[in-house]
Amino acid sequence: MDQKHIRNFCIIAHIDHGKSTLADRILELTDTVQQRDLKSQMLDEMDLERERGITIKLNAVQLKYKAKNGEEYIFNLIDTPGHVDFSYEVSRSLAACEGAVLVVDSTQGVQAQTLANTYLALDNDLEILPVINKVDMVNARPEVVKKEIENIIGLDCSDAPEISARSGLNVDQVLEQIVTKIPQPSGDPDAPLQALVFDSFYDSYRGVIALVRVRQGSLKVGDRIRFMASGAEYEVLELGIRNPKEVRLDALECGDVGWIAGSIKSIRDVQVGDTLTSAVRPAKEPLEGYRKMNPMVYCGLYPSDADKYEDLHEALDKLQLNDASLQYEPETSQALGFGFRCGFLGLLHMDVIQERLEREYNLDLIATAPSVVYHVYQTDGTMIAVDNPAKLPNASKIEHIEEPYVKAEIMVPDEFIGAVMELCQNKRGIFKEMEVIDTGRNMVVYELPLSEIIFDFFDRLKSSSKGYASLDYELIGYRSEDLVRMDILLNGELVDALSVIIHRSEAYARGSEITIRLKEIIPKQQFEIPVQAAIGGKIIARTNIKSLRKNVLAKCYGGDITRKKKLLEKQKEGKKRMKAVGSVVIPQEAFMAVLSMDDDRRK
């Protein structure tokens, strides 16, 4: 079909504002999916996504829409991940579109991610169609919300459809506006091929499948192609679209959105944001905007059973086939043995990967506390990036340490401002500004160390605002701070996997919290275990796990042998799930304990 009849768009929204529900309705109204086939949230494929109500992987479907002008249009709906962890992926899927449908919940109004996503869309020069959702709710206030959008974002909402994605009310208006307001693709069909890779996934039969948007030129089965950033070349063996079932085609034309397969073995060759071109007649320049995604958060993942190291390796390899933003490299811990240092886009990403490793690959994992990447300037003038506290050089070699800071924009109703500001203050936040958005709502801006918000900031924000505050953040650079490594010693032995990098001013309080917490978590053993927190060899906190005094079955007569043996086996099995570190056996949760001490005690 000619480009005139193609519309490429995505739907953007704050979490729970109805993005997935609107996508479902659009699929239905365009007869793409029969009602009976429609599982709720059609585009969210993974179980985990549907369970958590979030979109992790992207998806693109082609819909046919007969517009009121009588002409038939092809809509390519590109789904975007709904979490701040995945903002680069969002920006790439936006870059594959000409327009975005901005869904705003008429009971909640503009939220932090509404703004963040809108700015991302504007950065990519998208036409934005505001849509007011959930107007059938009792507490809907569409007029107020429209004003809000006009005031805060500056988008004209005079003819913004007022819809209910749930019931389907006025969704047809959205479809019409997609035709009339979103520009058609405008590439040159005869130019050398330039196709934007906006997602990829692994298919066990066909290798890596790349999802692409053809910007210039076209491509067909049999073409030699090259990924410009990775330099990898392949032959296109299959290509097509999804509607949402896979449909094979002979060619993707200029302006199309589709998938290609070419027996691509490594997802590293198919980086999101890369440009696909012809190996025979390559484009001079790649499309703009590619950058290698850098993980923000790192943690060590270790199999609790050392024999499962290879299994973990394989599982990570397989997950990475589908997830180019997952990074990992082997690392060795004295305490935990062989494992991997894994980099994630954020905490949610980390959670999801861990959960998938445990669920889909049946692995029992020990995860160390997440860490950000510190820039360590050494006295010899060099700088090293440290993503594992255990790797921090000796204090005498350190000139200074810088840590990543984010600008956090928190949208919060009046009554919770105090609580939210207190939280930010406790997390070493630097207050920047506060803006009244409209009656009763404010945007509070803080600069915060990333390390302070990676763990439980989001949960705490929600609990201190009864769920009303919303957060968006972006990295703003590195700052010098008085940071130190705090080591934990069990029975006099340093357990590298428990080391953390913290601000010196907090060291004493956190040292005592961590040691107490470990005392609660680590079961009593045959001997007394001193638990110490130390900075540079100086003990700053100490407690003792008292030795186990009694563990013997009271009764064991002739008839108790079977039962008693079972009991011993169970006891042994229980310890298998723990990790022997030196002479001390440590349960898995201890390795996260260094983080979970926060403010409950401090308050």
Place this chain on the structure above:
Amino acid sequence: MTAENKPEHLYIHVPFCRTICFYCDFCHVVYTEEVADRWLDALTIEAERLRDVKNLKTIYIGGGTPNSLSDFQLRRLLDLFAHIQCEEYTVEINPESLDQEKVEILRDHGVNRISMGMQSSDPEELKMMNRHHTMEDLRNAVNLLRQAGIENISLDLMYSLPGQTMRILKKSLEDAVSLEPAHISIYSLTIEENSVFGRRGYTTADEDTEADMYEWICKVLPAYGYEQYEISNFAQKGKESRHNLAYWHYRDFYGFSAGASGKEGHLRYDKPRNLKAYIADPFTREEIPLTREEERFEHWMMSLRMVQGMDLEEFRERYGISFTECYPEITHSLIQRGLLECDGKYLRCTKQGYPIMNEILEEYL
């Protein structure tokens, strides 16, 4: 003691109780005369196995509550084994349902040792456990037995009970000692999932209290003349339970009736816990064949419970290999860490190792 020889010990389980103690999940049903009759019919059939046995070292009739049976039934039960001469003949007794008649039946059948469930002398604690006897009942029972000439009496007690304090325990123990039994067994409470305690979510005393109590018991009973010879067992000189020692020496024993276990040669077996299944086929049993390795471990597991430890020579004779050859590294390491000790003849727990024996045994699994 070789596998070819017949067992020299016999255990018979009486699966009836008049009331159910709240800590118990053992094999028992509430007594009814009719069911007990049918059970005795079944046991009569099973006892045929021992028709030609003239001598045993020990017989132990446990339960349940053997004296929940009627006088007639008790006589029927004891008659089944009356042709067997034995050195130690123990019957477990509940103090409240013991009378002159029963005592005489026991004595006349050669019963020469009584193990009596006392548990506590504190009325509140007894009530909490659903025990229906008093100190008075206990004293009367002991007197009846003594008058009938049964002097070898053991009392069972419990500690680490929910809410139990050291003071209450001391009182119970003193009350027990005042009755001058030959033997005292004292068990820390284990909350069994299927007991009333378990279902009601009761918990034992905390670990420190339990350990304090145990330390105190192990110190005070010897002062009263009761030497500890096993984790939970204390006896006047020469009054150790020979039957139970057979278990800890990992000797063979017959197990009769529903809920009993036995060991004969390279085989352990469990009789059905379900009374109906037992009555339907008194010979039915679930057999657990033992490998050489399992036997060695079980032998060690049982022997270690004795204060004297395991007789190394006996082990070598039975298995044709010395214990230290079987488990060289672990044993060495445990001795190094001060949890085991060896005097050349016996391998035993040290004072530190004894109360945490499960930790030691786990390493041998």
